[in-house]
Amino acid sequence: METSRYDDRLSEILRKSSAVMAEKGYHRASMRDISAATGISLSGLYYYFKSKEELLFLIQEHCFGMLLDQLQAELKEVSDPRTRLERFIQLHIGFFAQSMPEMKVLSHEADSLSGEYRHRVTELKRAYTEELSSILDDLLSETDTPGGSVPAPGDPGASSRATTFALFGMLNWLYTWYRPDRDPPAPELAEQFAQLFLHGFLSGAPPHPPEEPTGQLSTSSQAAQPRTFF
Amino acid sequence: METSRYDDRLSEILRKSSAVMAEKGYHRASMRDISAATGISLSGLYYYFKSKEELLFLIQEHCFGMLLDQLQAELKEVSDPRTRLERFIQLHIGFFAQSMPEMKVLSHEADSLSGEYRHRVTELKRAYTEELSSILDDLLSETDTPGGSVPAPGDPGASSRATTFALFGMLNWLYTWYRPDRDPPAPELAEQFAQLFLHGFLSGAPPHPPEEPTGQLSTSSQAAQPRTFF
DNA sequence: TCGGGGTTCGAACGATCGTCCGCTCGACGA
DNA sequence: TCGTCGAGCGGACGATCGTTCGAACCCCGA
Numbered sequence: 169m170e171t172s173r174y175d176d177r178l179s180e181i182l183r184k185s186s187a188v189m190a191e192k193g194y195h196r197a198s199m200r201d202i203s204a205a206t207g208i209s210l211s212g213l214y215y216y217f218k219s220k221e222e223l224l225f226l227i228q229e230h231c232f233g234m235l236l237d238q239l240q241a242e243l244k245e246v247s248d249p250r251t252r253l254e255r256f257i258q259l260h261i262g263f264f265a266q267s268m269p270e271m272k273v274l275s276h277e278a279d280s281l282s283g284e285y286r287h288r289v290t291e292l293k294r295a296y297t298e299e300l301s302s303i304l305d306d307l308l309s310e311t312d313t314p315g316g317s318v319p320a321p322g323d324p325g326a327s328s329r330a331t332t333f334a335l336f337g338m339l340n341w342l343y344t345w346y347r348p349d350r351d352p353p354a355p356e357l358a359e360q361f362a363q364l365f366l367h368g369f370l371s372g373a374p375p376h377p378p379e380e381p382t383g384q385l386s387t388s389s390q391a392a393q394p395r396t397f398f
Numbered sequence: 399m400e401t402s403r404y405d406d407r408l409s410e411i412l413r414k415s416s417a418v419m420a421e422k423g424y425h426r427a428s429m430r431d432i433s434a435a436t437g438i439s440l441s442g443l444y445y446y447f448k449s450k451e452e453l454l455f456l457i458q459e460h461c462f463g464m465l466l467d468q469l470q471a472e473l474k475e476v477s478d479p480r481t482r483l484e485r486f487i488q489l490h491i492g493f494f495a496q497s498m499p500e501m502k503v504l505s506h507e508a509d510s511l512s513g514e515y516r517h518r519v520t521e522l523k524r525a526y527t528e529e530l531s532s533i534l535d536d537l538l539s540e541t542d543t544p545g546g547s548v549p550a551p552g553d554p555g556a557s558s559r560a561t562t563f564a565l566f567g568m569l570n571w572l573y574t575w576y577r578p579d580r581d582p583p584a585p586e587l588a589e590q591f592a593q594l595f596l597h598g599f600l601s602g603a604p605p606h607p608p609e610e611p612t613g614q615l616s617t618s619s620q621a622a623q624p625r626t627f628f
Numbered sequence: 629t630c631g632g633g634g635t636t637c638g639a640a641c642g643a644t645c646g647t648c649c650g651c652t653c654g655a656c657g658a
Numbered sequence: 659t660c661g662t663c664g665a666g667c668g669g670a671c672g673a674t675c676g677t678t679c680g681a682a683c684c685c686c687g688a
Contacts, residue, residue, distance in 0.1 A: 195425035212636045330587060333575045334568045334594055341567025357560060364564055368598030429646060442666045
């Protein structure tokens with residue numbers, strides 16, 4: 169609970185730096201820009217990190233770390249694959265809406281790191297990606313085979329890779345177009361995306377199960393706004 | 399048909415430059431790198447364009463111009479919205495697979511242009527986006543209201559915007575992960591993405607109509623490989 | 629009051645950047 | 659043979675980059 173002055177200052181630097189880098193891009197954002205944005209002198213910045221590249225790394229690691237922690241905390245208490253996926257999407261989009269600059273830097277400056285820094289961030293992304301990938305596998309093997317056989321005998325996951333990244337593409341592309349004042353708020357958008365991914369663009373089907381209205385544990389939000397598009 | 403030596407040389411410069419910029423990013427790719435890649439001296443490059451930014455613009459405009467031309471040529475002879483969408487996806491993914499460096503530069507360096515250059519490219523993107531958006535509108539108003547009423551009285555297109563960009567996200571994110579040696583070839587991947595977008599991740603439904611097997615004009619490719627994932 | 633460590637600064641360093649100037653070379657028509 | 663012009667080059671320019679160094683500052687325990 170105790171946060172030292174150092175930690176607070178560093179967090180603020182990361183926040184302000186993210187904003188600059190999100191606007192101008194990592195390479196175009198000069199240390200002098202960051203100095204101006206944070207109010208700390210050019211040389212003073214180097215007390216908190218030892219290179220510009222490390223600054224980028226700290227931003228990405230900090231942002232991704234929170235994302236991963238929060239994900240595992242959320243998924244810990246949920247076992248239903250469908251709900252797990254919805255939580256995943258909610259969290260991911262929620263993070264974008266909450267801290268757009270950081271997420272833009274995370275998404276857009278993936279290749280700007282090298283060496284050890286790049287390796288560490290790649291490792292985090294791998295874990296995150298596999299989390300989603302396994303959710304999709306569970307979701308598929310649950311609905312695909314009502315009997316209970318082995319998931320897929322032919323192709324273990326060649327297309328699964330594409331599907332996983334298709335969903336990531338939907339989500340990560342947000343930083344390109346999402347404007348909080350024009351577009352739906354995060355929870356609404358997340359549900360729309362979940363619907364789109366699960367049931368497709370066609371299908372005017374109702375939000376949850378298209379058949380067999382079994383008593384599901386649906387306590388979550390049920391469309392405060394009228395469904396407009398689906 | 400007659401291509402001057404100048405045009406050939408410029409095209410080659412654009413091609414080689416795209417490769418360099420795709421690998422290192424626009425700002426990190428120095429004119430000296432491009433000089434080395436093309437074999438043209440540093441100052442000699444400026445005979446073909448008057449600034450580095452114009453080089454980036456030429457790359458983007460050239461690539462996008464071809465994409466737009468080919469799109470309108472393809473869609474000219476197709477009226478069925480479903481087929482139009484499939485053609486759109488096929489073309490877009492085909493372009494990625496065919497010329498990855500250019501498409502990466504186009505997708506990733508959107509903000510690297512400014513002023514007039516940026517304006518011109520943005521205009522092209524707007525046209526391209528509206529093409530897709532209108533296809534989606536047609537597709538929806540066709541299947542949504544079998545009677546034939548006005549598409550959507552409540553919300554004119556607030557969510558349509560999100561859906562359009564969701565599809566673009568799926569497609570444009572390709573440059574991040576697609577590897578021709580690991581992943582399915584373009585046509586296969588395009589069909590998989592079309593299926594995913596139209597019918598969703600769930601639904602082990604057959605490729606085309608889930609009901610009413612009317613005699614459609616389906617002459618196109620019908621899954622040479624066994625359907626693995628859906 | 630003193631001193632020392634955590635914190636911040638001004639000023640400069642060498643490196644690299646995009647761009648430009650003046651020149652050369654070869655092809656070609658008069 | 660000469661003059662013109664497209665095509666390309668070597669070398670340098672000023673600007674800006676990330677980074678460093680040594681000195682100062684501030685705060686608190688002794």
